[in-house]
Amino acid sequence: MSSVPESVISVSRLSKTYHSGFRMKRIRALDDISLEVEKGEIFGFLGPNGAGKTTLIKVLMGLTEPTTGTALVFGRSPRDAAAKARLGFLPESPYFYDHLTAREFLALAARLSAVPKPETAGRVTGLLRLLHMENSADIQMRGFSRGMLQRMGIAQALVADPELVVLDEPMGGLDPIGRKEFRDIIAGLRDRGKTVFFSTHILSDVEMICDRVGIVSAGRMAEVGRLSEILTGDVESVEVTVKGVTGKTQKILERVSQHSIRSGDELLLTVKSEEEVDRIMAIAREVGGIRVVGIVPRRLTLEDYFMARVARDGRARD
């Protein structure tokens, strides 16, 4: 066995152009996207609505063809049945067959994925239990809520115990408890050495469970990397809350800080570094009657990064 990481998903310089409407207007959904997802990774594919996330996933599922560039799954064309035999897919806002019961549907998914027949019933029951759907197992899916459909979607994706799980907006339609359960399921997949590729526009999901992220904005790859590399963890700013400040001292303190907000008796000061916190403390000691009641260091969050990045790309295109 070599120690070279195995590439599960490999996308190289991929572009996708659609022709839409009566005048066949060209729409560039993806523009020169490249990324690699390695075995055992949880990869978060992040971007605002309409950035091209679903288009890339459709290419990876062999539902649509790239205009230029290549996409490989397990080193094969996404259209290849041998590649599909090793993956499970949850589409965005999934919709299934109204006429089937939850159990029948999962049995169908198992049959199409070549799950051995003697194992099917056990797997289906296990998944229904995992997703708390036992009580709805034998009713037709036509009455299912959005959250229940989402659970059925993940169940059918996992039925063949695939090596790669691709999830398009998996947290959509779920309540906070459901989201927590989904995060646990994804973490469980990682513990079992599975690879997970999921798209989302919800940053907290990504921050909690992803090893690496790709940020897509307006069809282009803005950034790919480890979260720890993108968000350096350096302190961006420090928020200091002080009490008992008079008009004259406030002026002095404001000169030291970047930004200040007065709220009743309290003054919230934002300073650039920890050294500047020391200066504020020194002033407070000198003047007297002033108490420092809070010091909160602020690190760059994915949200800050994301907003700045998307806003910049938006400006660049205007």
Add this chain to the structure above:
Amino acid sequence: MIDRVSGVALNTFRESVRDKVLVTLIVFAVLVMGSSRVIQPLALGEEAKIIKDLGLSAITLFCVLISILVGGRIVYREVEKRTIYIMLSKPVRRWEFILGKYLGLMAVLVVSMVIMTAAFYLILLVLGVGAPLYLLLAVLMTLFELAILTAVAVLFSSFSTPITGAVFTFAVYFVGQMSRDLKLLAAMSPSPVVKAVSYFCYYVLPNLANFNVRPEVVYGVPLDPSALLLSGLYAIVYTATVLLISAVIFNRREF
């Protein structure tokens, strides 16, 4: 491969069987067959033949309706409801999907036919007009005709909307019934355009008139076995060709 095709087929079958459209059509077909009792007084001694003809025609008509109405949306519905994403993300090849859809619908038609034919024979027995098994030959030939028509419905469904698909499939059925007249028209027409179009339709569209042996079986006219066998072979070859074209079109589609 067999597991995947039969999986898609079973799902299609279940979907149709649990659909109200199918039940409604079968109930109507039986009602129409039963209504022959009403027209009996008008039949002037020919009632046995009229009842048989009406019953066999009802089986054909309603099965054709099932084929066109259910077949016309069979693939489209999966695309519209995006269940196709689930199907095609499984290790199911696109041609397996088309074949499964087709076989599922054919299973629906066979079951519908069995129910209608059983009802037909029951009516014949109740009315006491005699129920010879020879009549089954007409049902069998209708089944071959439906095999072709359903393949055409799946073909249109693989790239067009249900309404367009149904209209085109019906047009093919209608023209296919007149294929002998088309050949005659082509031979006799002085206009080269009419000649070309008629010949084109004659050779490309299915020749469905050969599958109608209802007058012969109702009047007890003996049929030529080799002609029937040839019609059966024609149906198999034509169906296979249309399904192949459907698979090629579907294979190129993007979702």
